[in-house]
Amino acid sequence: MKRNKKIFLVFGGLAIISLFFIQFHKWSVHHVNYITAVDDHPLNCMSCHLYIQKDGIAAKLINEDYLSPYNLSLAPDGKKLYVIAQDANALLIVDTKTNKVIDKIEVGEKPHSVVIKNDGETAFVSNQWADNLYEIDLTSLKVIDTLKTGSGPAEIIFSPDEKFLYVVDSYSSEVSIFNLQTKTEIKRLMAGNNPVAAVFSPDGSQAIVTSRRTLPIPYGTPPMTELTVIDAASQRVKERKIFENAYLMENAAFTPSGDLAISTLIRPKNLIPSVQVERGWMMTHGIGIIESGNEGRMIQLLTDEPNSYYSDPFDIVISPDGQKAFISHSGVDIITVIDLNEIRALLAESTQEKLDYYSNHLGISARYVIKRIPTGANPKGLVLSPDGKYLYVAERLEDKIAVINTETLETINSIDLNGPSRITVARQGRRLFNNSGHTFQNQYGCYTCHPDSHEDGLVYNMAGADMGRNLANTQTLRDIGDIPPYKWNGKNSSIYKQDGMRFSTILTRTESFNYDDLDALVAYIVTGIKNPPNLRYNPTGELTAAQKRGKKVFYRTHTNCGKEIPVENQCATCHPPPYFTNMQMADVGTLSDTDDPMLFDAPQLNNIYESAPYLHDGSAATLEELWTKFNDDDEHGVANDMLKDQLNDLVEYLKSIRDAKYYKDDVEEYKADINQEN
């Protein structure tokens, strides 16, 4: 009897466990299918629940601290290479004879560029996420001074006499000019939108500054991106060259004679339906040229080829003899070598009309592209040795520097910067994010429309069921892991779904990511993309007087007349902290004639100041316009009773909103307020 009981208990237990397992398996399949939006994704808990850990021991164990070399500079004698290790917040010094890292200097958060004085004894490093420059004594390897800049300092250049330092403030779209004798900022000049790079002309008479985002343009018009020309003598902007139908002008260089100034650029066709991808012409990549003669004629030429694109051109350098240009294509891991004499001949023989035609011509590159040199993952900054014999390439997602012989055009060395040897899942995801290999003919990668994992400020026609309808303003990818759904219409309940089959159907027009790659991409997007600190509007967390007043407006429950505002029309209802989104769909009265009837996902407001234009179709150029132009009936919050200074205060508060991690207390306060009201 006792034996039978034991058998019964054992089998009964097994049956219960089996039943539980079957139910758990069923639930797991349903859960995975829901999250991934497919029914054949492997059941692997680790892929989600381990690799998307942001904090804690598990996150530390599975991730690595990479270096991510970004921009480079050489000592005047070429004996030392200075490497910005962007993710390590460090400046690495490489001995170019031994190709070994010999020193490491800690710098500020998210360093961008380094520049070395002619005596080789002093360096300046821009810390893009700290809004300052470090002055470094290269003898003692110490940071000896800190200079406060505008927001998001990127490239730094010396005036030819080294008396002034020009700093490109990428987030505040300015150029700060410092007097190096007094170490004071003497002025800021308005640059293009999101400027990043600058270079002086060989004669020192002018500097040009490239920018990445289009200038504010009327709704529905192609991008217009500015290249700013600064007169060195007056230290004023003397001209603003507008490159039409182009953006993401990441870097620029002058030929030694100064006859040409050349910038990298991308020509997006964002206003045509994305079906154009499979016809091979959605995103083209190339260079913008300004001639010193011909009244400063502006030309755009592609570096792509028919059926093969060389996406995301980043840096450009020109050989000392002015014969060759080298361009890093960070989306396809290629260095393109251009014969500048062929370019000169093409310009000399062509009318402006002909050149305009060439700006969309995929075949013309055969005339001047002389070599494609493969590199490691995500080539970014370039620098030539003083004699022009060697080209150094920062392979950002490889943690290496490639050395290319500029005569043979072969890679002759690879400098290991001693980053982690293991490639983590998130790192693999970052490589995928920055690579165009998954898009039809390599036309673009995630980075292209999401530079710095943010957004490119353009509105796209995604070619849904009805062509030309439902235009979509590109959304940021920063810190979006915890705020589903995705897309403006909220159709994607997870990032898996967003980047899975639908992604390939609508966007990449190729095979979708395999599941390992998809896991990696999701892991990177969830864990690896952070908001920059909002140093511009909220550097310390202490709100200004206007921001404090604006916060009261944001959380107000009554109009100026004392009338109670319906809960659904209060700002904080749809935009509660910490992400300032309730992750719900809503109609805020902004449907346009080209939109199908639909609700929109309430967007998060963290760092909203850097996401213009606004609304699902980008029709609001500024935050103010959300209420002055698109809220006639108070559907997007009750606001029409506000005075102008109240609206200003509200906007100031919105601009102050920073990363979600700062609003945990606000959540409790908000919940307490809600509970109290209920």
Add this chain to the structure above:
Amino acid sequence: MKNNNRFFQKNIKVLSLILLSVFLSGFSISKQDKSFQNDLEDNQAKPVEISSRVSPETGSDIKDEAQQMPVYGNWETFTVKDGLPADKAYCVRIDGDRVLVGTSAGLAVYENETWKTYTAEDGLAHNGVLSIDVSELTGDVWLGTLGGLTRWSAGRFETFTQFNSGLANDVIYTVICDGKDVWVATGGGAGSYDTYTREWGIYTERNAPMHEPWTYGVCAGGGKIFIAAWGGGVIEYTKETKQFRDYVDPDGEMEIDLFPDDGVIHDITTGVTFADDILWVATYFGLSRYDGTRWKGYLDHDSGLVSNFINFLKADGPVVWLCTDLGLSSFNGETWVTYRKNENNKKGKIIITEGENTKEISSTTSISHEFVIGVDTQDDVVWIATSKGVSRGEILKDLTAGL
């Protein structure tokens, strides 16, 4: 009246000295080469150089070292016929080698003896350009229009309105650059824009001692911002403390200046300008001068001011220029020089006033119209905007005003 007598008795010695110096100056001018008087119709004026003396008009608060008062002439006029987009010109600003004129039909730029016009089609907020200033730091041109604020920077127009930005109101009467900050006087309050932080400020009766939000003028100087507030006198904003205070007419009378020199001459102010530590305030009822301690008023019947109806004013060092409905006056604290148009012909009039003495000179050229709205000077040149054309005058060499 008793006060005036006491003042006269007290300063009789000083006045004697002045009369002596005028006599000596007149003697010296008679020996000068007359070739400089190329715009004067005859030699009737016998202009002289003012010597150093104490002003009988204002007492010792005027600088003891009197400044030489230049006289302008050789007026050249520009209208639609010459390339201006409209005859009605609201403002003028000299910017290096070019001159910027705000008209009712756009911004006109005079460079290399050619006019070029920019309108709303080019990116201007509105064709009615009421005010212009140029940032000394960046060279950017800021344009206050009837439909918003425009920054014109190296060819790029960027427009701020009450709809797309924190601008207080789209009707902008005055815009000025003060370092990195831009200040505007608008129909909906004064406003500030920090070009570094991009923060807008709005100053109205809700947060400043104003009577109502309508503001006409704004200027900067001495670490302060001064706002000409309609019906509210002058609002002073101290940049360091961020505190406001107001200056209103203490007598409170709107029809007359009941107690002279008791404060700003009238609460309805139309403009302010600051130079050499002196604040000048324009009203439609006369001119006020404030040295930080005392106010002094000037009216058309007790000074050389040609009209109490002052549209605009601008100080350049010791000289203040007054744009009125009856011509252009200038004043250096002692001597008034007024430029008018002869009613009967195209010739001009130069009226020089010192104290009680007035002299009128006829000139062969004249300002384009007596309703003067804007003025700017640089080096030896003055430009004025009038309701019918723009005029350019130049200093008559070696000639300074005197009697």
